[in-house]
Amino acid sequence: MRAERPGGAARAEPPAPREAIIEVRGLVNRFGSQVVHNGLDLDVYRGEVLGIVGGSGSGKSVLMRSIVGLNRPTAGSIKVLGVDVLNATEPEIEAVSRRWGVLFQHAALFSSLTVQQNVEAPLREVMHVVAPLRKALARLKISMAGLPPDACGKYPSELSGGMQKRAGLARALALDPAIVFLDEPTAGLDPIGADAFDQLIRELRGSLGLTVFMVTHDLDTLHAVCDRIAVLAHRKVIATGTMADMLKVRDPWVQEYFHGPRARAAMADG
Amino acid sequence: MGDATIPGAAVAIERTGAGARVVLSGDLSLVGVETIFTRLGEITGPGPIVVDGTGVSAFDTSGAWAIATLRRRLAAEGVEVRIEGLAPARAGLLETVEKSLPPDPVAPPATNGLIRWLEAFGTDVVTAWSTFTELLGLFGAVIVRVGEAFIHPSRLRFTSIVFHMQSAGLAAVPIASLMAFLIGVVLAYMGAVQLRQFGAEIFVVDLIAIAVLRELGILLTAIIVAGRSASAFTASIGSMKMREEIDAMRTLGLDPIRILVVPRVLALLIVLPLLGVVADLTGLLGGGVMAWLTLGVSPEMFIERLSDNIPVEHYLVGLIKAPFFALVIGLIGCHHGLKVEGNAESLGSLTSSSVVLAIFMVIVLDAIFAIFFATVGL
Ligand SMILES: Nc1ncnc2c1ncn2[C@@H]1O[C@H](COP(=O)(O)OP(=O)(O)O)[C@@H](O)[C@H]1O
Ligand SMILES: [Mg+2]
Numbered sequence: 001m002r003a004e005r006p007g008g009a010a011r012a013e014p015p016a017p018r019e020a021i022i023e024v025r026g027l028v029n030r031f032g033s034q035v036v037h038n039g040l041d042l043d044v045y046r047g048e049v050l051g052i053v054g055g056s057g058s059g060k061s062v063l064m065r066s067i068v069g070l071n072r073p074t075a076g077s078i079k080v081l082g083v084d085v086l087n088a089t090e091p092e093i094e095a096v097s098r099r100w101g102v103l104f105q106h107a108a109l110f111s112s113l114t115v116q117q118n119v120e121a122p123l124r125e126v127m128h129v130v131a132p133l134r135k136a137l138a139r140l141k142i143s144m145a146g147l148p149p150d151a152c153g154k155y156p157s158e159l160s161g162g163m164q165k166r167a168g169l170a171r172a173l174a175l176d177p178a179i180v181f182l183d184e185p186t187a188g189l190d191p192i193g194a195d196a197f198d199q200l201i202r203e204l205r206g207s208l209g210l211t212v213f214m215v216t217h218d219l220d221t222l223h224a225v226c227d228r229i230a231v232l233a234h235r236k237v238i239a240t241g242t243m244a245d246m247l248k249v250r251d252p253w254v255q256e257y258f259h260g261p262r263a264r265a266a267m268a269d270g
Numbered sequence: 271m272g273d274a275t276i277p278g279a280a281v282a283i284e285r286t287g288a289g290a291r292v293v294l295s296g297d298l299s300l301v302g303v304e305t306i307f308t309r310l311g312e313i314t315g316p317g318p319i320v321v322d323g324t325g326v327s328a329f330d331t332s333g334a335w336a337i338a339t340l341r342r343r344l345a346a347e348g349v350e351v352r353i354e355g356l357a358p359a360r361a362g363l364l365e366t367v368e369k370s371l372p373p374d375p376v377a378p379p380a381t382n383g384l385i386r387w388l389e390a391f392g393t394d395v396v397t398a399w400s401t402f403t404e405l406l407g408l409f410g411a412v413i414v415r416v417g418e419a420f421i422h423p424s425r426l427r428f429t430s431i432v433f434h435m436q437s438a439g440l441a442a443v444p445i446a447s448l449m450a451f452l453i454g455v456v457l458a459y460m461g462a463v464q465l466r467q468f469g470a471e472i473f474v475v476d477l478i479a480i481a482v483l484r485e486l487g488i489l490l491t492a493i494i495v496a497g498r499s500a501s502a503f504t505a506s507i508g509s510m511k512m513r514e515e516i517d518a519m520r521t522l523g524l525d526p527i528r529i530l531v532v533p534r535v536l537a538l539l540i541v542l543p544l545l546g547v548v549a550d551l552t553g554l555l556g557g558g559v560m561a562w563l564t565l566g567v568s569p570e571m572f573i574e575r576l577s578d579n580i581p582v583e584h585y586l587v588g589l590i591k592a593p594f595f596a597l598v599i600g601l602i603g604c605h606h607g608l609k610v611e612g613n614a615e616s617l618g619s620l621t622s623s624s625v626v627l628a629i630f631m632v633i634v635l636d637a638i639f640a641i642f643f644a645t646v647g648l
Binding site: 111112123127130132133135136137140141143144149152156173175176203204206207208 | 299300301303304307330331332335339359362363365366367370371372373375611612613614615616
């Protein structure tokens with residue numbers, strides 16, 4: 001299962017023959033009478049960092065939750081790593097879910113465990129790794145996520161928001177996933193912290209060969225780390241492409257988003 | 271030297287002259303590394319040591335970690351380790367991992383078991399003492415708020431008090447009365463068996479009345495209320511504390527003690543004596559029914575005996591305890607709720623310890639009252 005995956009490939013750009021690692025087709029999500037998605041299509045390619053943007057309440061989190069199986073869509077099909085996650089058997093789902101890691105919007109760390117125990121949890125419960133190796137790997141992941149060693153013994157409530165996000169990332173990376181899902185990773189971080197987080201994502205993507213599915217509102221992040229951007233509006237993905245492509249999209253919401261003063265500032269920095 | 275032929279990863283160590291050659295092969299991801307990492311830990315100098323990764327099929331951070339720790343450990347011993355045959359992407363991953371490899375954790379100094387036990391015991395004593403002083407502090411704070419309410423009655427939150435009276439009092443009537451009824455039944459039955467031997471059946475009325483009115487009615491009601499309400503108070507205040515709602519109240523100039531603690535404590539002060547009366551009545555009822563059925567003590571005889579032979583002091587001695595029990599239960603429940611910290615574990619452990627402490631304190635208080643009333647001759 002792991003062996004078929006090539007090792008960490010450092011890629012600055014998405015590879016030329018683009019292999020879709022996530023395929024969403026005709027997704028419909030409805031809560032009561034509220035239609036959140038209606039016929040949404042989306043491809044995520046191996047090795048890329050895809051940024052998902054869209055207004056508040058446009059269904060970005062619901063899309064992410066649908067892909068990782070936390071929200072059963074009303075209709076549509078979702079394939080992750082070649083597995084049809086909506087119709088797969090229990091063992092198939094288990095196998096594929098070991099190959100993705102999720103960083104939730106509010107980190108969702110286990111509040112009664114220390115940071116180290118949080119990162120150890122999947123290693124212990126899913127892979128049953130022996131204690132010394134587990135502890136060492138957890139400490140490595142925590143350090144790779146940019147936390148100092150003394151954070152290992154702390155409880156989530158003793159960490160700042162940015163440190164919690166990093167700890168959540170370390171936990172998401174615990175099983176060396178092929179895909180990581182990040183829900184607004186830089187929301188609520190100060191600009192320096194957000195820059196450092198962007199840098200971290202970029203580095204890890206390079207060295208671990210990750211595919212990153214990132215929901216974000218942060219134009220700097222979009223500009224700094226995303227290879228491609230997908231815009232969620234009117235219950236669909238209305239546009240995908242690079243930052244430059246976005247500027248040419250006709251839709252008024254996209255226009256306003258990417259031509260506003262903040263967008264221009266972000267582009268000017270780059 | 272040896273060859274580890276475990277499925278997954280394999281490591282072969284060949285001594286070459288002065289140094290050694292470590293040939294890694296197979297699956298060097300999490301699963302494989304688990305099979306070889308102890309063996310890698312046994313590799314020692316003299317160097318130079320060459321690690322050959324040509325035969326590695328899968329490689330992830332775990333594999334990189336294994337090589338990085340080997341290299342760092344041997345470097346500390348002054349042995350040079352060279353890596354060969356690793357594809358560029360894997361070498362890049364190894365470099366990243368080496369860069370962020372955390373220092374080995376320093377094991378905490380081993381302490382002797384007796385010292386650890388003494389330390390834990392000391393911590394418990396200090397915690398118990400500080401809980402006691404904090405409870406007194408909270409009591410004082412509640413008294414101050416209630417005193418203020420006499421001057422400004424509008425400060426009292428009547429809606430909230432009524433709500434808690436309903437949930438801690440009215441909702442507890444069925445369980446409290448059922449329990450008291452059954453206690454009456456048990457007393458009458460046990461009394462009947464013993465008293466019949468002396469032909470003193472009628473004394474069963476005295477037995478039931480004194481036991482229920484003086485002790486059991488109010489004590490067991492208080493225990494039930496402690497179980498129901500101390501836990502509810504701790505859980506509701508505690509989960510607000512966890513989500514920083516209490517802090518938010520403070521910053522808005524709202525006083526959590528006035529808003530959360532006072533209504534709960536006052537509500538219990540009002541309803542526990544009332545519940546006690548209900549329990550007394552149903553306890554007598556249960557005893558009366560059972561006395562009638564097993565001993566043939568008719569309801570008229572029961573009531574006559576009750577009014578002629580049982581002084582009202584027994585009833586008052588029982589009821590006077592109710593407000594004290596209410597105070598203890600309410601204060602402990604709220605205090606433990608305010609002690610909750612930012613994690614789910616502390617909410618759970620404080621909720622259960624609030625119930626245990628409240629019940630324990632009710633029984634201790636009851637014992638103190640028993641001694642007191644015996645001394646003053648009531
Ligand atoms: N479990 C749910 N039940 C009902 N409505 C939901 C649920 N989850 C999300 N929604 C609704 O779906 C919409 C999209 O939510 P979400 O994906 O969280 O937005 P965002 O794009 O800001 O992440 C919102 O209007 C939200 O109210
Ligand atoms: Mg969201």
